[in-house]
Amino acid sequence: MHAKKTKKVLVLLGEKNISIVQEILDVIYKLALKYNIKAYLVGGPVRDFLMAQEKNFKIFKDLDIALTGYYQEIGNELASVLKARPIFYPRFMTMTISLSDFRVDIAQTRKEIYPQPAVLPQVFPATIEEDLKRRDFTINAMAIPLTEEFIKNTEAQVLDPLGGQTDIKDKLIRILHPKSFIDDPTRIFRALRFASRLGFKLEETTAQLMQDAIHKSYLTLLSGERVFYELEMICKEKNALKILAELQERKVIKKLYKTQLPQDFFLYASKLSNDEKLVYLFSFFADKHYKHYPLKKEFILVVRELQKSSELTRKLKKIKRRSTIYFLLKPYHLNTLNILKKITHGSVRKKIVNYLTKLKDTKIHTTGQTLKRYNIAPGPSYHKILNKILAYKLDGKIKTPKDEERYLNKLLGR
Ligand code: CTP
Secondary structure (H helix, E strand, C coil): CCHHHHHHHHHHCCCCCHHHHHHHHHHHHHHHHHHCCCEEEECHHHHHHHHCCCCCHHHCCCEEEEECCCHHHHHHHHHHHCCCCEEEEHHHCEEEEEECCEEEEEEECEEEECCCCCCCCEEEECCHHHHHHCCCEHHHCCEEECCHHHHHHCCCCCECCCCHHHHHHHCEECECCCCHHHHCCHHHHHHHHHHHHHCCEECHHHHHHHHHHHHCCHHHHCCHHHHHHHHHHHHCCCCHHHHHHHHHHCCHHHHHHCCCCCHHHHHHHCCCCHHHHHHHHHCCCCHHHCCCCCCCHHHHHHHHHHHCHHHHHHHHHHCCCHHHHHHHHCCCCHHHHHHHHHHCCHHHHHHHHHHHHCHHHCCCCCCHHHHHHCCCCCCHHHHHHHHHHHHHHHCCCCCCHHHHHHHHHHHCCC
């Protein structure tokens, strides 16, 4: 790509403008010619392209590219054109280039062998046909060869050896072989996620095999990281709660967490953001079922606080004084309080909102330095005195720095 064109790509980065997608495809196409290999658009983008009313490049959320060779060399060259840092996953023969709100995944066409159920597969270079056969559902198992006609005019010759287009027409999610859910039980989550997002049904045998895999507990063989990722993806969907309700109905929640979500979970969760839904969901699960998950400390903290929140709301109901509310809520993580604000009501809610919007930012002028000037020996008494002044201010008993000084003198008996 010559300098002028490179500049154009960079100017458009992040805007997910049609022309940047088109240009990225064009760069990959030309690199494929240079290395004398074949390049294909595969997976989700092909599905979304075929389902789109208007066939243009704007519909691509990400690009998923399969190459019959040289994925590292081509990945590196593309990354340098895009001035982005590539991340390689040699074990899976894939690489990723992340732009501000767009991702290009590049992979060697490959086949997979699952040494045991639910573990990540071993991968070997293979043809595009074999690559399509290893995938999850027919609708995700199609490829569009990168050609000039496609890049210029979006005229696609679709490689569809497994009947993806028919299943799109019939609105069906269909696995490619009977062991699919056993090899990779994350496909149980994926099937429900795509069905809900696209308004598709599970094809009959697929639905039976899915229930069978759930019943035989294959899900419990998955690593915590993979289960968590799937739940995270589900919470990002528009229909997240419908999918979670399906997981409950199909006994996925029961298998993994030995519990049932209460009906009001769905009511309250509907008021929360995606991230909040996920953490709220986990607050219904006993720690022992996810203690092996690689979760962030903050996430676990918020879950624990939510688990104990009925005690907090009981206390909140009883108190009135602003300083008491302040010191009760102060130890809590803001994410916890933001969730509680949305799922409580009445006076409890009002108090949390008041804390979040006003009380928590209350500042006093008196500092440790002030106390030093008063010749008070540094120690735990500092904290006590400062909190007393803050409490007085919160309760409206003092307002100005002068008031603080007067109160401090009174406290010290001077
Ligand atoms: N895939 C698979 N089995 C999985 C995960 C992924 O076969 N467990 C294949 C599918 O062909 C899928 C592709 O890898 O289309 C890319 O995976 P991913 O990015 O997760 O799915 P998308 O179809 O792109 O979904 P989305 O629209 O949510 O990005």
